[in-house]
Amino acid sequence: MDINRRKLILTGAAAAGASIAFPSLVWGQAQFKMKCANIMPADHPLNIRLTEASARIREQTNGQVEIGIFPSSQLGTDADMLSQVRAGAIDIFVQSGLILGSLVPVAAINGIGFAFSDYAKVWQAMDGPLGKNIQAAFLKSNLIAFDKMWDNGFRQVLSSSKPIRTPDDLRAFKIRVPPSPLWTSLFKSLGSAPVSIPWAETYSALQTRMADGIENALATIYFSKMYEISKYVSYTNHMWDGFWTVANRKSFESLPASSRDIVVKVFNEAAVKQRTDVEKLNGELAGNLATKGVQFTKVDRAPFQEKLRHAGFYGEWKRRMGDEAWSLLEATTGKLA
C-alpha cells in the first residue's frame, strides 16, 4: 500500500471515530466556543453525559454557546491540562478533586482513606457545606467550580500479580497512583510502594510491569480496558473519588450572564444523572468483568484502616487540610482523627 493511501485510511478511521462519539467537535457557528477537557475514556458515562449537556447548552442558548468535549487526555496529561485551564487555553476542566488538590489542597479531602462508608454520606458532604467550602477555595485560584460533582466511584485495588487480601499483601507492592500527594501518602501509609503516574500512561505502566497494580473504580477499569492486563480486583473501597467541573474564571465570565446560568444548570443536571449511571455500573460490572477473567476478592477493611491510623495518616492530613475543612468532613463521616 502506498503511503498516501495508508495515510488516507488512517485519517479516515480517526475522523470516523471522532465524529461518532463527538459530533460537537465539528465547531459550528456559535459566537462563544469553549473547550471542555478531561482524562476519562470517551465511552465512560462522564463523557456521554458531558456530550449530552453540550448539545442541550447549544439548544438552550439558541446556538450561541458551543462546548466542545475533549476526552481521553486528548489535550494533555493531568498536569498539562491544569496549567491550560488556569491560563484559559482550556475553558472547562473536569478532573478528580484529589489531582486538583495540587493547586487547591482542600479539594483532595474526599479522598481521605476510608472516610466515606456509602453514597448517601458522600453527597451529603459534597453537595453540602464541605462542597461549598471547596468551591470557595477554587474561586481564590480564579477557578469557578460548579456545584455538582461527577462520580468516579469507590475505588478498588486491581493487581496483576496476586490478590490483595490484607495490608501485608500490599507490602512493597508497586501500586500506580495518580499524581497527588494524598494518594502517595495513603499508599505509603499502607506499607506499599506507590508510583505516581499520569492516567494516560497507566495502561502501559501495567503492561511493562513498572507497576504491579492500580486502584480505581470498576467502571473506569472497564472502560479503560485495564482488565486486559490485570486480573485481581480486591474490594477495598478505600476511598470515594469524584470529579469537579472547574471553569477558567475570565473565560467563563466572558459569557453573557443568561448563558452562564444555562451552562451551570445543565452541567449540574448532567452530573446528577451521571451519578446514577456510575453507581449502577459499579454495582453491575463485576459479572461482566468476571467473563473477561477477572477474579474478585472481598476484604476485611478494618485492618487497612487500622494500619493508616497507626502510621499517623489521619493526624497528618488533619493538619494539612486545616481544622475547618476537617470538621466539615467529620460532620458527615464521624470522627477520623
Ligand code: X2X
Ligand atoms: O486514576 C486516575 O488517574 C483518575 C483519578 O484520574 C481516574 O480515576 C481516571
